[in-house]
Amino acid sequence: MHRTAAPAVAVADPPVAVRDLVKVYGDVRAVDGISFDLRAGEITALLGGNGAGKTTTISMLMGLVTPTAGSIRIFGTDLARNRHEALARMNFESPYVDIPMRLTVRQNLEIFGRLYGVRDLRRRIGEVASSLRIEQLLDRGYGKLSAGQKTRASLAKALLNGPDLLLLDEPTASLDPDTADWVRETLELYCRTHAATIILASHNMAEVERLAARVIMMESGRITADSTPAGLIAKFGRDNLEEVFLDIARSRTRTPVAADGQDQP
Template identity: 55%
Template structure:
């Protein structure tokens, strides 16, 4: 059973337990995302089983787990695209099953399951989504994104004709178009070569620091998680099986790095 995170004033994230049980995030920062006893049952299968964790404002938290661990379902519930069977997911204080429209303009996301309309040019896609999110000074914002993500060369090309790497850059640019307070990223660098992946990570880091944004990202790339995340939540078979700072998790499980922790938990959890 995973525990709900507690908040202790004045502390950065620390793992409070040295056992295999999940640790809590301890901080005085208010939660941007609060997942409380979240469950999702599909017929007889529990895709997510009593998951609880919080992501404090301004933090980057990694959601890890093998295939079928429940990450995508959890993220879907946080986005309000899936209604939980039990429990709730709150973003900026709003229950995403009931009040999602209160906060959607302050969130955004990027996922490999989703694509931008391929027939539209990059510029058209950014214009459409900018208007959907009610972005002020949209043209100026698009110019910023073009510069940040080096999209000048592809701006008037159909999005569907771009390379996988270019599409990812456009998708991340779209995810940042409304300067979101909360950003959900599902494997944001999965289709990129290491150089481009690092480049995108640097942009995400810069954005997070500039806006003090909250990022929840799922990834299978442990190096990426170690570089980007203040804290990680590891899921297996729908349950949260471990939480903590990347380095602390490695120490707790007597592993060299997060890769080994991941493999260990995937086998024993």
């Protein structure tokens, strides 16, 4: 039987509260005054074409980039003032950021378990390995794994500390359909059983339609749409999210046919 995590935050403090966030690089406003809240137990997709500002936004949420203006509060903690307190409740997974190749999967999990202060680490590694079906990979070098196996090992690292906020950058990129489907199932299950907040950056619109309860579309550093996938599809009068994405990315002037009241200009 699954144990469900208790709600991690008070009602007054959303897991993520972003206000008037700006990032300027030289003459370029990579992120231009965006604001949003994220809810617990919900997967939100952050979408946009290249240069839309989503990577910069995620980097600011992770504390890797300092905002030029605005604020980020994670679980009620101001990220600018108390980054490390918030980071202990977060984690991150991306096929573009590796964990050390020379170490075995178990050694990597031991190290990250210590960094995140995981109690009873040996047992926890066993639980994560069992849940993600990587027991047989634990004592193999991370660098010797296939792409799909690496994804599972990286996901184990990302879930090791039971994050309340999980940031995912194209979690199924370059995976075969079976492994990609398995990753999506894992994320859905984790979000559901842990009331976790998940932010997903992906270019796979079918994946976004399946996983995300909410989509935030960005263009030129601004939020251009913020709704459910079904809401966006209906609003733009399209058949699927990919067509909506193309409308927004190519600044097509098709008139929305339905408004759900959440969109930002």
